[in-house]
Amino acid sequence: MTQKVVLVADDDAAIRTVVSRALTKADFDVRATGSGAQLWTWVDKGLGDVVITDVVMPDANGLDLVPQINEKRPDLPVIIMSAQNTLDTAIKAQEVGAYEYLPKPFDLGDLRRIVATAMAGRQRADAAAENTVPVNEGLPIIGRSPAMQEVFRIIAKVVGNDLTVMITGESGTGKELVARAIHEMGRRSRCKFVGLNMAAIPKDLIESELFGHERGAFTGAHTRTQGKFAIAQGGTLFLDEIGDMPLEAQTRLLRVLQEGEFVPVGAASSIKTDVRVIAATHQNLPSMVAAKQFREDLYFRLNVIPMHLPPLRERLEDIPDLFHHFLYKMEEDGMPRKSFGSDAVERLMSHHWPGNIRELQNLIRRIVALYPEEVITSGMVESALSNARGGRGGDIETIGAVADESLAMAVDRIISRYFKAHGDQLPPDGLYSRIVREIERPLLTRTLNACSGNQLKAAKLLGLNRNTLRKKLQDHDMMPTRGSRA
Numbered sequence: 001m002t003q004k005v006v007l008v009a010d011d012d013a014a015i016r017t018v019v020s021r022a023l024t025k026a027d028f029d030v031r032a033t034g035s036g037a038q039l040w041t042w043v044d045k046g047l048g049d050v051v052i053t054d055v056v057m058p059d060a061n062g063l064d065l066v067p068q069i070n071e072k073r074p075d076l077p078v079i080i081m082s083a084q085n086t087l088d089t090a091i092k093a094q095e096v097g098a099y100e101y102l103p104k105p106f107d108l109g110d111l112r113r114i115v116a117t118a119m120a121g122r123q124r125a126d127a128a129a130e131n132t133v134p135v136n137e138g139l140p141i142i143g144r145s146p147a148m149q150e151v152f153r154i155i156a157k158v159v160g161n162d163l164t165v166m167i168t169g170e171s172g173t174g175k176e177l178v179a180r181a182i183h184e185m186g187r188r189s190r191c192k193f194v195g196l197n198m199a200a201i202p203k204d205l206i207e208s209e210l211f212g213h214e215r216g217a218f219t220g221a222h223t224r225t226q227g228k229f230a231i232a233q234g235g236t237l238f239l240d241e242i243g244d245m246p247l248e249a250q251t252r253l254l255r256v257l258q259e260g261e262f263v264p265v266g267a268a269s270s271i272k273t274d275v276r277v278i279a280a281t282h283q284n285l286p287s288m289v290a291a292k293q294f295r296e297d298l299y300f301r302l303n304v305i306p307m308h309l310p311p312l313r314e315r316l317e318d319i320p321d322l323f324h325h326f327l328y329k330m331e332e333d334g335m336p337r338k339s340f341g342s343d344a345v346e347r348l349m350s351h352h353w354p355g356n357i358r359e360l361q362n363l364i365r366r367i368v369a370l371y372p373e374e375v376i377t378s379g380m381v382e383s384a385l386s387n388a389r390g391g392r393g394g395d396i397e398t399i400g401a402v403a404d405e406s407l408a409m410a411v412d413r414i415i416s417r418y419f420k421a422h423g424d425q426l427p428p429d430g431l432y433s434r435i436v437r438e439i440e441r442p443l444l445t446r447t448l449n450a451c452s453g454n455q456l457k458a459a460k461l462l463g464l465n466r467n468t469l470r471k472k473l474q475d476h477d478m479m480p481t482r483g484s485r486a
Contacts (some may be wrong), residue, residue: 002051003027003029004028004049004051004119005028005030005031005047005049005050006023006029006030006031006041006050006051006052007031007043007048007050007051007053008020008031008032008052008053009033009035009036009038009051009054009057010032010033010034010052010054010057010081011054011057012034012164013034014242015104015447016031016033017030017036019032019052019108019109020032022111022112023110023115026112026115027284028115031047031048031230033407034057034058035060036057036059036060036061036062037059038064039051039053039060040060040065040068040069043072043076044067046073047172047186048211049076049078050076050099050115050118050119051069051078051082052079052111053078053079053080053081054080054081054082055080055082055089056082056083056084058246059102062080062082062322063080063093063098064097066080066093066097066098067097067178068079072129075099077099077118077119078097078099078101079098079115080093080098080100080101080102081101081103081116082102082104083103089101094153094156094157096358099110099118100114100118102114107382121422122317127272141177141181142153142322142325143315143318144292144321145256145314145315145316145317145318147310147314147315148315148318149227151178151307151308151309151310154305154307155178155181155307155424157305158305159185159186159478160186160187162188162276162278163304164277164278164301164302164303164304165179165279165305165306165307166279166280166281166285166303166304166305166306166307167179167196167278167280167281167307167308167309168244168280168282168285168301168306168307168308168309169280169282169308169309169310169311170309170311170393172308172312172356172357172358173310173356173357173358174356174357175240175309176238176240177262177276177279178309179193179195179236179238179420180238180369182278183235183236183238185275186236186276188235188236188276191232191233191235192232192233192234192235192236193232193235193238194228194231194232194236194237195238195240196209196210196237196238196239196240196455197241198239198240198241198242198245199241199244199353200396203246205266206245206246206249207249207252208225208227209228209264210223210227210228210229210249210252210262210263210267211229211230211256211263211265212224212225212229212264213227213263213264213267213307214264214266214267215266216266217264217265217266218266221265221266225409227264229271229275229386230273232434233273233275234274234275236276236277236278237275237277237278238278238279238280239277239279239280240279240280240281241280241281241282241286242279242280242281242285243282243283243288243294244283244285245294247293250294250295250298251295252258252312253298254295254297256273256300257301257302259273259276260272260273260317261273269401278301285299286299287443294414298373298388300423307320311353311356312357312359313352313353316349319345319348319360322344322360323340325446326360326365327340327364327368329357330364330365330368333430335369336372336374338368338369338374338375338376339376339459340375340376340377341373341376341377343377343378344376344377344378344380344381345441346378347382347385348360348381351385356437359436362391366384366387367380367381367384368390379447411439437476440472441476441478443462444469444473444476444478445478446459447461447462454471
């Protein structure tokens with residue numbers, strides 16, 4: 001097995017020596033330098049599996065090197081160490097994309113553990129880059145896209161405190177998964193994570209679900225029952241679809257958040273609560289506040305740390321990793337092992353994904369269950385997508401082929417694919433005229449057909465002068481000959 005290389009850069013020779021010895025004992029091959037230029041030379045040549053660099057060096061700033069390293073070698077973890085133990089330095093290290101921040105002095109055991117974890121993370125990334133199902137995945141959330149990196153940065157900042165978090169995003173983007181990750185990575189992980197979907201609870205029972213009730217508090221209350229606040233004591237309470245919460249219950253929830261205590265339905269005394277609240281919604285709460293459908297004071301109380309989850313169509317580069325992850329989880333559940341061809345991934349990345357990650361997961365389950373082949377192809381993906389649309393045929397590029405897709409969204413998707421098809425190059429000049437011409441011809445054709453070839457009626461429908469329409473038809477070589485039908 002090839003020995004893994006760790007690149008160490010620090011101005012202090014004593015620290016370089018101690019760090020090098022500690023990592024060598026852990027069977028890592030260490031290259032140490034006191035020069036930022038030498039570190040960059042090694043990185044540029046492709047050397048190293050992990051980088052450890054100090055912030056201050058004679059010829060460079062470690063924080064400034066991180067973005068350069070990430071651009072050159074995005075799979076290379078960079079650990080920042082610094083004697084400047086300030087919050088600003090820690091946040092800056094996080095913002096520039098460092099894998100981890102180590103304030104000096106640090107425990108050598110912690111250093112070895114962090115390096116080993118970073119190395120394992122890179123090995124998982126290398127496995128995901130291959131066209132095989134990874135052996136093991138321990139990551140709670142998957143995503144290397146810029147949109148998800150922003151989510152990760154916010155998570156990193158909130159796991160160490162108890163501030164209320166508001167997660168927004170379309171249905172199927174993984175709001176509960178993120179809430180669970182915040183809970184499991186925080187200090188409350190030893191206690192319960194309790195979720196409650198407001199949209200699934202009858203209006204009259206929400207207060208009982210949240211705060212519990214005493215025996216005889218209302219018809220059918222035959223026993224004393226604990227509410228979700230009591231069950232989640234010491235842990236995290238996740239209130240999903242908070243926008244569906246009735247105004248009356250909103251008032252009581254606000255009181256709990258402000259006073260730290262609640263009164264069960266039918267009870268005479270209050271109960272102290274120690275719960276972190278994370279809320280989520282797919283609705284536009286500011287608009288609901290303006291319409292008096294949601295309490296403004298509660299909104300501000302919940303929206304202390306806002307976090308928006310991007311839809312899948314805005315993080316298409318994460319689809320291969322998500323595909324690997326779902327295949328791996330299905331194999332764990334006893335389903336046959338599968339891999340996929342590059343054409344299948346391309347087909348997945350051309351889809352609009354109105355159902356987001358939940359839609360992708362269900363699609364993969366359908367394919368694995370229905371097809372015995374070991375390799376998933378684009379044909380299987382196309383067939384599964386067609387069945388999901390209710391058997392409608394037609395190309396994915398057809399405007400409106402995707403449920404709930406607006407004209408602007410469809411055009412944006414098509415133009416986005418057009419740019420991606422040119423890779424790192426730009427399309428040829430004259431793009432505006434070409435796209436307008438491409439759209440104009442089918443528009444004229446469909447309109448004329450709808451008007452049975454009557455140009456006067458078609459011009460009125462299009463909002464054009466008849467002469468303008470005739471000119472456009474001539475430009476597209478669409479003028480019918482005398483006696484012909486459109």
